[in-house]
Each structure stands twice: as C-alpha cells, then as structure tokens.
Amino acid sequence: MKMKKSLVALYLSAGLLACAPALTFAEVNFVPQNTTTAPSIPSAALQQLTWTPVDQSKTQSTQLSTGGQQLNVPGITGPVAAYSVPANIGELTLTLTSEVNKQTSVFAPNVLILDQNMTPSAFFPSEYFTYQEPGVMSADRLQGVMRLTPALGQQKIYVLVFTTDKDLQKTTTLVDPAKAYAKGTGNAVPDIPDPIARHTADGLVKLKVSTNSASSVLVGPLFGSSGPGPVTVGNTAAPAYAAPAAAAPVAAAGPAPASAKPSEPVLNDTETYFNNAIKQAVKRGDVDKALKLLDEAERLGSTTARSTFISSVKGKG
Numbered sequence: 001m002k003m004k005k006s007l008v009a010l011y012l013s014a015g016l017l018a019c020a021p022a023l024t025f026a027e028v029n030f031v032p033q034n035t036t037t038a039p040s041i042p043s044a045a046l047q048q049l050t051w052t053p054v055d056q057s058k059t060q061s062t063q064l065s066t067g068g069q070q071l072n073v074p075g076i077t078g079p080v081a082a083y084s085v086p087a088n089i090g091e092l093t094l095t096l097t098s099e100v101n102k103q104t105s106v107f108a109p110n111v112l113i114l115d116q117n118m119t120p121s122a123f124f125p126s127e128y129f130t131y132q133e134p135g136v137m138s139a140d141r142l143q144g145v146m147r148l149t150p151a152l153g154q155q156k157i158y159v160l161v162f163t164t165d166k167d168l169q170k171t172t173t174l175v176d177p178a179k180a181y182a183k184g185t186g187n188a189v190p191d192i193p194d195p196i197a198r199h200t201a202d203g204l205v206k207l208k209v210s211t212n213s214a215s216s217v218l219v220g221p222l223f224g225s226s227g228p229g230p231v232t233v234g235n236t237a238a239p240a241y242a243a244p245a246a247a248a249p250v251a252a253a254g255p256a257p258a259s260a261k262p263s264e265p266v267l268n269d270t271e272t273y274f275n276n277a278i279k280q281a282v283k284r285g286d287v288d289k290a291l292k293l294l295d296e297a298e299r300l301g302s303t304t305a306r307s308t309f310i311s312s313v314k315g316k317g
Contacts, residue, residue, distance in 0.1 A: 032146075038112050038123040039075030039164075046118045051084040051158055059208040062161075064107060064201070077168060078201025081161040085209050087116060087150035087233070091292075094148065094159065095208040098129065100140035100174065100197050107203025108142060108167040114158040115151070115234040122148065122233065126167045133175045140174050140197070149292075151234030161205055172197045270300060275308045282312040 049069055054060045060083060062068065068079025085092065100106045109129050113122040129144040150157055174195045182189045274297035281290035290309055297305035 032113075032122040032124055035112070035120040035123045037125065038110075038120060039073055039162075041071070041073050041076075041112075041120075041160075043118060045071060045073060046114070046158075046160075049080075049082040049160075051082045054083045054085050054159075054207055054209045056086065056089055057208075057210050059206050061204060061206045063204050068202075071162065075164055076162045077165050078163060081205055081207075083159040083161075083207055084156045085159060087154035087157045090211045092148045092150065092157075093210045094146040095210075096129065096144055096146070096161065097206040097208075098142040099204045099206070100142075100172075101203065104174075104195055104197050105200045105203070106140075106142060106172055106197045107201070107205060108163050108170065108172070108199045109144075109161050109205060110163060110167070111144075111146065112160045112162075113146070113148065113233055114160065116154045116156055116158075118158060121157075122146075126163065126170075131172050131174070133180055134177075142172065148233050154234045157233050159207065161207075163199070163201055168199050168201065170199050172199070271297070271302055271304060274300075274302055274305050278305060278309050279312050282309070282315075287313070 049071065052060060052062070062081040064079045064081060068081055071080045085094070096109060096111060098107045098109050108126040110126050111124040111128075112120055113124075115121045124144060124146055126142075129142040132138070132141050132143045134140050148157070174197055176190075176192055176194050178192060179189050179194070181187075274293055278290045278293045278297070281287070281293060290312070294305050294309045
C-alpha cells in the first residue's frame with residue numbers, strides 16, 4: 001500500500017511538472033488570458049474579415065503584402081492575417097512563425113485568440129514570439145508555440161495575427177551565419193557583429209495546427225494550489241444538449257472565488273463521461289491527460305472524478 005501511495009504521488013508530481021509551459025517560447029512573464037492589453041476591436045470589424053481555415057497538421061503560409069487584410073483599428077498597424085481553426089478535435093498546439101526576409105527585416109507578430117462567438121479569450125503579445133536561429137530546414141525567424149484547450153461545445157476558434165506601432169520601433173538581433181556555422185561544427189565562434197533585423201508591417205507568417213497530447217499553456221491554480229491551470233478558450237460549462245453552447249469570456253487567471261463554483265451538481269451523464277475518460281487516459285498511461293480531465297470535471301462540480309483518478313492510478317500500479 002505504501003508503494004502504491006508513492007506511485008500516486010509520483011504520477012501527480014509528474015503530471016504537474018508536465019503541465020509547466022516550455023521555457024523555449026514562454027519565458028515572457030505574462031498571462032495569456034489577460035486580454036485587456038490587446039487592441040479593442042469592434043465585433044463588426046471582425047465580422048468583415050475573411051477567416052482562412054487551417055486544418056489539423058497543416059501549415060498555412062500568408063505573405064502579408066499580398067494575402068493580408070486591412071483592419072482599421074487603433075493599436076493595429078498594417079495588414080493582418082486571420083485564421084479559423086477547428087475547436088472540436090481536442091486540445092490544440094498552434095505554432096506561429098514569422099520569417100526574416102532577405103532584406104533583413106521581420107514582421108513582429110501579436111496573436112489574439114477569439115472563441116466561436118469572436119469574444120477575445122487569450123492574447124499573445126510580440127514578446128512571446130522569440131528569435132530562433134536558422135537550422136538545416138529553417139530560416140531565421142520569430143516563433144511561438146501556443147497550447148490551447150477549446151471549451152466543450154465549440155466548433156471553431158479564431159486566430160488574428162497583427163503588429164503594432166510599438167513593435168515597428170523595435171529590432172531583432174540575429175545570429176551571424178558564420179557564428180551559427182562555427183557553433184554547428186564545434187569551431188571557435190568568430191568575434192563579429194550580429195546583423196540587426198528591423199521590424200516591418202510586412203512579412204511571411206506561417207501557422208501550423210496540430211492536436212496537443214501534452215499539456216496546455218497553464219494559467220491559474222490546479223487542484224486548488226498555487227500551481228498553474230490551462231488556458232481554456234470559450235465557456236467551460238458543459239452543454240446539456242448537442243447544439244453549440246453560448247460562449248462567454250474565459251475566467252481570469254488565478255484562484256477562482258467561491259461564488260464561481262457551480263451552484264448545482266454536475267449532470268450524471270457529464271459525470272459518467274469524465275470518469276470514463278479519466279479511466280481510459282490512465283489505462284493508456286496518459287496521466288497528464290487524466291489530470292486535466294480531473295481538473296475540468298471538478299470545475300464543473302464533479303464529486304467523484306478525484307476518487308476515480310486515484311483508484312485508476314492505484315489499479316494501474
């Protein structure tokens with residue numbers, strides 16, 4: 001029994017560690033679900049945009065000078081890229097890349113995530129998209145990985161990519177090709193200046209969409225502790241019927257107040273759904289997924305999800 005308890009603790013620790021966002025692209029200290037710093041865009045302006053569908057495991061490239069759209073809103077400069085992404089295929093990993101061009105300039109992207117009702121749900125400022133050195137198959141670029149959990153009942157979410165006047169005043173320091181080559185071959189790195197890429201309102205951006213088997217970007221508490229909780233796009237209330245649920249702004253990051261807890265017990269069908277999903281996730285060895293299912297179930301008012309998770313992990317051990 002002691003060994004089984006230790007196993008449960010190990011799974012919990014491993015799951016919490018797995019939920020931490022990768023520092024490669026998320027070293028900037030900000031809260032994605034704090035959309036107050038994003039430009040305020042009227043709903044009518046959003047409705048007028050053409051949203052390009054991006055399917056799972058595909059990369060959509062947009063040359064902003066020819067394929068971008070105009071959005072005359074204070075705080076946004078130059079053309080924008082607008083994408084729609086399926087929200088009913090599970091957790092999502094969005095990888096946005098902005099390539100440095102031959103003129104040594106680059107588009108510094110900002111990304112606003114909107115739910116199916118086009119309500120702002122998460123904002124990733126330009127600081128989130130960090131410089132990545134060129135590789136064998138990749139150029140100098142700004143890149144960021146966004147992991148999102150669409151709420152139940154949504155069919156699609158929207159991704160708006162833009163830059164700002166503030167970004168145009170900045171530059172990005174690249175790595176000189178000779179230095180990159182020296183690092184790659186293990187030779188002495190030459191003491192030469194690195195090129196500087198100026199920021200422009202034009203550029204080539206690429207969006208890749210894939211389902212996420214790892215954890216989402218975490219904001220807020222998990223299990224009522226000070227640990228982080230996942231970014232969720234849309235209303236977290238489970239729909240009582242098949243029709244899409246009306247979306248609402250996502251909850252702010254941080255511990256949820258007592259008044260935010262469901263006033264009524266979760267529906268029996270929903271309770272059964274989450275319990276079965278937790279059991280299957282643990283059976284597959286995907287404890288991280290089971291942890292997130294547990295967190296979501298308890299947010300909805302489940303009283304049996306935690307015991308189901310623990311008993312499943314004990315049984316597996």
